[in-house]
Amino acid sequence: MDKVAIVTESVACLPKDLAKKYGVLVVPLxxxxxxxxxxxxxxxxxxxxxxxxxxxxxxxxxxAASPSEIIQVYRTASEKANAILHLSLSS
The missing domain is CATH 2.20.28 (Rubrerythrin, domain 2)
Structure with a gap:
């Protein structure tokens, strides 16, 4: 099975310890x-x-985060996974 990176935004209010535990990348808004x-x-x-x-x-x-900020996080995610699941506030 392919590894999936999870990305969300800071407005998700995910505690830092949970983000770290599960490897969730958080984009600060x-x-x-x-x-x-x-x-x-x-x-x-x-x-x-x-x-x-x-x-x-x-x-x-x-x-919103700038496109370059999102791209930076996606690059980090792509180093660890084959796919990215981005859970965002808005489409």
């Missing part, structure tokens, strides 16, 4: 607060998002 870009789960935690929202009195926005 950009969170924009007051013009500053943070990467979900890398530069900022959900708690920090809420804290900045309260302090700055602005609502955060999100953005």
């Amino acid at each position: 950009p969170v924009i607060i007051g013009g500053q870009v943070y990467y979900d789960g890398v530069d900022i935690t959900p708690g920090e998002v809420y804290e900045l929202q309260r302090k700055r009195k602005v609502l955060p926005t999100t953005s």
